[in-house]
Amino acid sequence: MSGHPDIDALVDRARADVASARTTEDIRAVAATVSGKKSPLAEAGRRLGTLEPDERRELGRALHEARSTIEALIEERRSTITADELARQMEADRIDLTEFIAGAVPAPAGRGRLHLVTQTRDSLEDVFVGMGFEVAEGPEIETDWFNFGALNIPPAHPARGMWDTFYLDLGAPESTLLRTHTSPVQIHLMETAVRTGGLPIHAVMPGRCYRRDTPDARHLPVFHQIEGLVVDEGITFADLAGTIEVFTAAYFGPDIHSRLRPAYFPFTEPSAEFEVTCTICHGAGCRTCSQTGWIELGGCGMVDPAVFDAVGIDADRWSGFAFGFGIDRCAQMRHQIADLRALIENDIRFLRQF
Ligand code: PHE
Numbered sequence: 001m002s003g004h005p006d007i008d009a010l011v012d013r014a015r016a017d018v019a020s021a022r023t024t025e026d027i028r029a030v031a032a033t034v035s036g037k038k039s040p041l042a043e044a045g046r047r048l049g050t051l052e053p054d055e056r057r058e059l060g061r062a063l064h065e066a067r068s069t070i071e072a073l074i075e076e077r078r079s080t081i082t083a084d085e086l087a088r089q090m091e092a093d094r095i096d097l098t099e100f101i102a103g104a105v106p107a108p109a110g111r112g113r114l115h116l117v118t119q120t121r122d123s124l125e126d127v128f129v130g131m132g133f134e135v136a137e138g139p140e141i142e143t144d145w146f147n148f149g150a151l152n153i154p155p156a157h158p159a160r161g162m163w164d165t166f167y168l169d170l171g172a173p174e175s176t177l178l179r180t181h182t183s184p185v186q187i188h189l190m191e192t193a194v195r196t197g198g199l200p201i202h203a204v205m206p207g208r209c210y211r212r213d214t215p216d217a218r219h220l221p222v223f224h225q226i227e228g229l230v231v232d233e234g235i236t237f238a239d240l241a242g243t244i245e246v247f248t249a250a251y252f253g254p255d256i257h258s259r260l261r262p263a264y265f266p267f268t269e270p271s272a273e274f275e276v277t278c279t280i281c282h283g284a285g286c287r288t289c290s291q292t293g294w295i296e297l298g299g300c301g302m303v304d305p306a307v308f309d310a311v312g313i314d315a316d317r318w319s320g321f322a323f324g325f326g327i328d329r330c331a332q333m334r335h336q337i338a339d340l341r342a343l344i345e346n347d348i349r350f351l352r353q354f
Contacts, residue, residue: 004059007066010040014070018077027081031074041067116354117224117343120331121206124226127250128204131243133228136203138185140210141168144175146184150310151267159266164212178210182227182324183267186303189229190311199318200232206327217339224327231303231313231320237270240300240321248276252334255282259294268301268322279333295333298325 014034021027035041045063048056114122125135138146144155153159163180170176185205193199205227213219230239241260248258256279260272275296278289285291300323305315332340335354342350 004062007044007059007062010044011066011069014041015073018070018073021077021081024078024081024085027074027078031078035067035070035074041070113352113354115343116331116335116351117328119354120334121224121226121327124251124327124330125204125206127247128226128228130250131246133202133204136185136189136205137207138179138182138188138205140179140208141176142179142184143172144177146187147177147179147181150187150307151183152304152306152310153266157266159264166210166212179207180211181209182207182225183322185227186229186267186307186322187311190231190307190313193231194312199313200230201320202230202232204228215341217341218329218332220328220340220344222344225298225324226327227322227324228300229303229320229322231318233318235302235319235321237302237321240302240323243321244274244300244323251330252276252279260300263299263301265299265301267304267307268299269304271299271301274298274300274323274325276333280336297329297333298323300324 017030017034018027021030033039041063044059048060048063051059113119129135147163147165148160149155165180166178168176168178182205185207189201189203189205193201206224207226208222209225210222211219213221215221228243230243241258244258244260248256256277258274258276260274263271263273265271273296275294277283278286278293278295280286280288281293283293285293289295300321303320303322308315308318328340328343331337331343337343
């Protein structure tokens with residue numbers, strides 16, 4: 001207290017004004033009002049000149065003290081405000097990387113999955129690998145020789161009518177085509193084995209095939225097959241039949257069986273069609289299996305000696321069997337898909353069921 005009620009009142013008012021300042025702007029304005037050139041403090045200072053020396057000295061000291069007090073209050077308030085504003089700014093600038101703002105961010109995408117055909121191919125491979133087969137692949141564009149010639153189907157042979165073929169004009173001397181089956185991979189494997197001394201062969205060959213077929217409930221012009229080939233010493237038709245039966249039970253379940261019916265393929269002799277118990281009616285007979293209780297899955301037979309000749313394998317020493325069937329057809333049978341075209345329509349409501 002200065003002993004001067006007017007000066008004390010001045011300091012009290014300044015204290016209240018300073019305390020009410022909230023922002024940097026406020027405190028600048030308050031500072032001008034309570035200690036600037038036009039402030040009551042400055043006014044009082046200017047009036048000192050009119051006073052007697054003693055009075056002037058005393059009042060001058062009191063005013064000086066009051067100014068120090070007020071300026072200290074202003075500084076203190078200013079630094080509090082600055083610290084507060086900085087803290088507020090930092091809070092506003094903070095980015096919370098873990099924060100989820102409903103509506104601001106798209107809902108997390110659902111997890112994808114393999115297409116049913118890929119899943120089916122994988123599980124077929126698993127079954128055959130478990131039986132001791134290796135997995136091999138071959139090209140989708142073939143020459144006439146691999147797709148037909150080496151498989152004992154010479155040009156103009158009526159057996160070519162079994163495969164409606166997409167021919168490609170690549171300007172090569174030999175005609176090229178989209179493979180109509182996976183059987184040409186047999187030729188690649190046997191040629192390589194002859195070159196590298198790689199016999200015997202126990203392999204399955206999955207892959208995409210093409211035929212000029214009109215799509216319907218059981219056919220697609222682009223489809224998938226898995227081929228099997230065994231070339232070894234002393235292989236008989238019983239090995240073929242046993243392999244097909246073991247595969248059928250392993251893949252479709254113990255109550256589904258296989259049967260072989262005589263058929264013709266130029267590259268196997270004898271040849272058979274390979275059928276499995278209809279998975280829709282479990283053999284009782286229904287519309288899908290035309291009341292027979294059986295569904296055809298593919299073809300098979302003993303490798304024709306003419307094929308061994310074409311690749312240079314000694315048919316007196318080696319024998320073998322081959323089979324080939326549709327992967328898409330397997331998926332259809334196992335999951336009872338009425339129309340195969342559902343596999344290529346990309347309807348997510350269908351695909352996400354598997
Ligand atoms: N490649 C034949 C087809 O697509 C199936 C088959 C493969 C038949 C192997 C016999 C042996 O029709």
